[in-house]
Amino acid sequence: MNTSITHDSPGNLFVVAAPSGAGKSSLVKALLELDAKLAVSVSHTTRAPRGQEQDGREYWFVSEADFRAKIAHDDFLEWAQVHGNLYGTSKAAIEARLAHGEDVVLEIDYQGALQVKKLFPAATLIFILPPSWDELRLRLQRRGDTQADVIETRMANARTEVAQARHFDFVVVNALFETALFDLKAIVHAQRLKYAAQLRHRSAVFQALNLC
Template sequence: MPDEHPMSGSLFMVVAPSGAGKSTLVNALLAQDSEIKLSISYTTRPPRSKEKDGREYHFATVEDFRARHKQGEFLEWAEVHGNYYGTSRLAIAEQMQAGTDVLLEIDWQGAQQVKKQFPHAVGIFILPPSIAALEDRLKKRGQDEPQVITRRILAAGGEIAHASEFEYVIINQEFDSALSALTAIVKATRCRFSQQAVRNASLFAQLGIHANLS
């Protein structure tokens, strides 16, 4: 659904190579900010320990995912490390129209697709302090086999090369500082004239402020 009409909710895209700490930062942001919601993506990736269907992801078979894609249900989709990931177009539009800020945890390919349909979406790229730190984090989280870690490290360079395509870049060297930066970006976005004009339309009218948001 193209970004043709003003929506009172903002759309954030957080992208990072595997192991950069993206999910930890996003979870911390969601825990402290009730006005932003995480979009639950569809994926064909097998659930990790403690993950539940409908919470972290909607887990789907390859056949189901392809059927949904064929029906045009996805705002964006991508194949990452041999698994499919996709974002529901309808769910995003409904939440934003209702005034909810929505956050997408996606890869750079998905972010490019979203930008074409929602040009005002805010792109945030999370960088590790070094490739060595990235590898160390992947090993310590204990979720992947050694060959999978090697594949993720090899892919990281290509993913990081797309950081220049994003409005904001956060280097996740110290967690609290990185979280503060992420929080600041969200708060600043809410203060954009276009967002304030939609959220506070009656006040703007009373004050004689005219906003052309078409």
């Protein structure tokens, strides 16, 4: 897949994946509130809106025909079928931000995360785990916007998804929300420092000063 996002794009790209109900959206939302330099990419999906979801806020809700047309136009950085629906990150959603040196977080499934890592090895992949299967089911039930049969599909798919955590750079267990949020903040902070150090390492001034 062609993309103009390269290893040298100045912004940091964070990818957060988790089984449905683990708390990914809640954690990313809280992280964004604390971090003005971070923006979340709004994905396209063929899934129907849930509860209070609004077009252009949680997702761009599109028909399958429109989604397939975007695939044909090579508009997506990555896309995947998840729980029977199509989801994708449009290149337009993130390119401009990254190019301006702003950090972007993608809330996507493991298939998309692994596609992004291939295209953009500098991306930081973070996997959120629930503390137990029982707690995962309880969270899906308590959220109250997902039908019982859909919860069962998501629980079954969660086994496959969790098995992919080993391909990620970091794993965060979301038992206590504040602890998991702290861990996420620490990862973002550490990756920024690492990236800044790499940039300095490459800079001519740094070399001239013989500091690298």
